[in-house]
Amino acid sequence: xxxxxxxxxxxxxxxxxxxxxxxxxxxxxxxxxxxxxxxxxxxxxxxxxxxxxxxxxxxxxxxxxxxxxxxxxxxxxxxxxxxxxxxxxxxxxxxxxxxxxxxxxxxxxxxxxxxxxxxxxxxxxxxxxxxxxxxxxxxxxxxxxxxxxxxxxxxxxxxxxxxxxxxxxxxxxxxxxxxxxxxxxxxxxxxxxxxxxxx
Numbered sequence: 001x002x003x004x005x006x007x008x009x010x011x012x013x014x015x016x017x018x019x020x021x022x023x024x025x026x027x028x029x030x031x032x033x034x035x036x037x038x039x040x041x042x043x044x045x046x047x048x049x050x051x052x053x054x055x056x057x058x059x060x061x062x063x064x065x066x067x068x069x070x071x072x073x074x075x076x077x078x079x080x081x082x083x084x085x086x087x088x089x090x091x092x093x094x095x096x097x098x099x100x101x102x103x104x105x106x107x108x109x110x111x112x113x114x115x116x117x118x119x120x121x122x123x124x125x126x127x128x129x130x131x132x133x134x135x136x137x138x139x140x141x142x143x144x145x146x147x148x149x150x151x152x153x154x155x156x157x158x159x160x161x162x163x164x165x166x167x168x169x170x171x172x173x174x175x176x177x178x179x180x181x182x183x184x185x186x187x188x189x190x191x192x193x194x195x196x197x198x199x
Contacts, residue, residue: 026076036076037106038080038109039076041102041105041106042079042083042084043067045083045087045098045102045105046062046070047062049087049091049093049098050062050066050091056170057162059162061086065086066082066083066085066086070083072156077117077145078145078149078152080102081125081145081149082153084098084102085121085122087122088122089128095122095126099115099122103115117145118145120142120146121145124139124140124142125146125150133180137150137183147188151181154180158181160174
């Protein structure tokens, strides 16, 4: 009886706010670990195609960055995109090739509209397809997934403690990351704080 009422509620929500209804359904599926195998395949793929790459601190790129950003994801799609967000920039694969490999390994389990959302987020997060850094940051707001992933990515990038002896170049990059982080937050609503010199 409870399940029947719950499904009626979701169907009613569908007629009012399809996005909210879908988010609730997906949330329940995540609680039941429905997408864990897709996340795991994305994680394995990221580790494989970034093999031999290192971050600015000289640490293995997957364990030093991608795994941290990936584990910070809120939803299963956030996690998939987080693990793969740098692949089109840093490896020989295009977004389409990455998704094709992932789909093959997942037995085509990623269905529409999820696949389109993941594709859109990965394309938006590929800075090489933007005409400038400003355009790249500005377009992030076109995807909720890309927005959340980029905030997590920047959070980790701003952890200067990862670099044993930061240079002036590292500090300049940190300033840019802080500015970009605030810009993305401002797309979500007013921001009533400023970075101070100790941040």
